[in-house]
Amino acid sequence: MFELTVCEEIAAAHFLPGYQGKCRQLHGHNWKIEISIVAGQLDESGMVMDFKEVKKRLKAFLEHLDHVCFNDLPAFQTTPPTTENLAKYIFSGFSKELQPHKLKLVRVWESQRSCITYHG
Secondary structure, three states, rough: EEEEEEEEEEEEOOOOOOOOOHHHHHEEEEEEEEEEEOOOOOOOOOOOOHHHHHHHHHHHHHHHOOEEEHHHHHOOOOOOHHHHHHHHHHHHHHHHOOOOOOOEEEEEEEEOOOOEEEEE
């Protein structure tokens, strides 16, 4: 099994309503988004998928999340914009952008020391 991983970064804000701590206030992160694609076989050029193409698609997908407040997005009107829910949201949306390739995981880093991994 082959696994291809790429990373991209966005800057965005959020706040966590109902949370009993500082994160209930509006604050931002420089988020690192890491995705991994898996394949049992390589394509005719000997690749899982061209890195350049994966990066291009990921950057395009993340554009609507860059420099926004997640709480203002329709997806987070009824779901708290936690790092966990952000990872699930990215997985659900980006997996459609990769067809027929299989997205294995999305890892969202909200700092250099803290991340969440979502497996579909």
